[in-house]
Amino acid sequence: MEIVEVLLLLVLGIISYLIVKRTVVQLTNTPVWLLWATLMAPPVCLSLWMVIMGEDEPLPLAVALLPFVVCTILYWWLIQRGRKVPPTTATQDGEAAENGTASPLAKLATIKDPNPLTAEEEKNLRTCFPWGVYYLQAVDYRPQAILCRGRLTTNPEVAYRTVRDNVESTFGDRFLLVFQEGQPNKPFFALVPNPWNKTQTQRHAEPLKRPLLAAALLLITLFTTTVVGMDFANISPDQFQADPSLLLQGLAYSVPLLLILSVHEFSHYAASVHYHVRTTLPYFIPMPFFLGTFGAFIQTRSPMPHRRALFDIAFAGPIGGFIIALPLLIWGLHLSTPVPLEETSSLLNFKSLDPRFSFFLGVLSRLTLGSQFTPEMAIQLHPIAVAGYLGVIITALNLMPVGQLDGGHIVHAMFGQRMAMGIGQVARLIMLVLGFVRSEFIIWAVFLLFMPNMDEPALNDVTELNQVRDGLGLASLTLLVLILLPLPATVAQWLQI
Missing domain, CATH: 1.10.246 (Serum Albumin; Chain A, Domain 1)
Structure with a gap:
């Protein structure tokens, strides 16, 4: 091995x-x-x-x-x-559990008092639901939330906005209002104790942005990726010891790669700021071997306000990174060298890459290299091409419609939480089958298989997206398919590769 x-x-x-x-x-x-x-x-x-x-x-x-x-x-x-049984299990919210949403609500806070509202407060709560927007039929007290169930009498956006404003005027910031899909055509409201209310001064005092830590991790990652980049530039350890200035040759790999990762994460960050979602700065993960980094991440510290925000924040990252990765990959392929195809040629061998595992990469290689790329040839990637290639692979990984990956958020925003979980299961199965076809995908398939498939709901998890966002979501999933779909033999013959 x-x-x-x-x-x-x-x-x-x-x-x-x-x-x-x-x-x-x-x-x-x-x-x-x-x-x-x-x-x-x-x-x-x-x-x-x-x-x-x-x-x-x-x-x-x-x-x-x-x-x-x-x-x-x-x-x-x-x-x-070994499952932990909380003392309130007997009164667990059946409707939320049915929809796979009990866990996210429970993570926000738990109502310790079995009857947290006085009779007067409950009366005031009922007045928050005008019959013209939502006909309230029952108020149930659960360990994780106060459930308000009834019948929707207007469009979901108007209903949520009206009820939210009424709840805020009545209870201030005491509760978060969650609007979720319940039984078919019967969405319900849930009042969840707000952990970010003004009385929780300790939480607000928690440092959200740590620029020094973010900068330090970026510099360390720049170093580790530059060291790894020397190998992609065919500089041996002996050559480096004889001439340490050769370390600069690794920048041809590290700078483009960090640019792709930075645009990806800061696209998430900018979209989060636009929707007033509290989030950390991007943190890079250095790794002293293999690729030199394990990527970067941001942490969201407040709930998504609605599915539109969930979509925009999730969509911005992989598409922003792809827009940078694509021209870098094309440029890098122009600088790369076709080499004879060997048994060791694969999608992980950057010195003998066989791009035919991907419809997208196979066609792009043909368009970029022209007649130099023939059926008997693989590609020795230039360091810039390695960075662009990894950017495309990172895009595909993030667009997988599973759990809390960007693709999971996208399908959740497009189709709702319940449908998104079904799509995630199908995606896992497809990746497992693909892993048997291409052994390099098996680790990816295992990673997805054991990743939690449930995404947290937005506060307004009922209002659907508009047609433009639905179209962009379908385009992103199409891009994922084009990257992962093996190049058909008939297309390879037609392209003469």
Whole structure:
């Protein structure tokens, strides 16, 4: 097994451990290491097969599927066996649980008093729902929220805005008003204790932006990616020791890559600022090997106001990064060198890249390199091309319509939370099948398989997007398909590649 695959397995192990520790461990008393070991068993089994049998030995379908099936069942059983039972489980909100929304509401706050409103306050609450916008039928007190259920009598946007203004004028900032899809054609309102109200001074005092930390991580990541970039520029460690100034050659990789990542994250950040969503500055993750970084991230510290904001913030990142990555990739391909296609040529071999694994990359390589790119050729990527190529791959990864990835937010905003969870399950299955076709995708498939598939609801999670945003969302999903879709043989023949 090549060193790159070992490093990928190591990175996957670190990511999966952090995911388990941050999410699932809050639901169960099962030891973190046991859940993590179950998570990692399938990729480890596949890696051992390649070590023992060799990479050229075809993997039987039963051997490939068995670890995933067994470990998925075992993973679920371990979580259920050690599941933490809160004292309020008997009165859990059935409607919210039915829609997969109990957890996000519970994360905001819990109502300790079983009857938090006085009779007078409940009377005032009922007046917040004019019959012309929402005919209120019942007020139920739940551990996570006060549910107001009834029948919508106008369009969702008008209803939410009217009820929200009335609740704020009556209760101030005591509650957050959440408007969610319930049973078909029966959306419901939920009043959730507001953890960001003015009385919570400690939360407001929490530092949101840490520019020194963000700048330090950026500089460290610039160094690690520049060091890695020397390898892409074919500079050996001995050459670097003899002439340290050769480190500058790595900037051809590090600067374009960090530019792509920066535009991606600051696009998220700018959209968040536009919608007054509290968020941190982008933080880069340095890594002293492989690609030199594991990307960057921002943290959102307040709920999304509506599905329109959820869409715009999610859409801005991957599309902003792609707009920068595409010209860099074209420029880098012009500087790259076609080399003979070998058995080791793959989508992870930057010195012998076979772009035919992707419809988008295969066609782009043909258009850029012209007649130099023939059926017998692969591409030795220039460092700029490596950065642009990774930018395209990062775009595809983020556009996957699963959970809290940008693509998951996009389909949630387009189709609603319940439909988005179904789309996420289908996407996981497709990636798993694609992983059997291209072994390089298997780690990606495992990562998606165990990623939580539930996205947090927006405050107004009922009002749908307009046609323009729906069109942009479909365009982004089409881009994802073009990047991941293998180049059909007929198209390759027609293009003579």
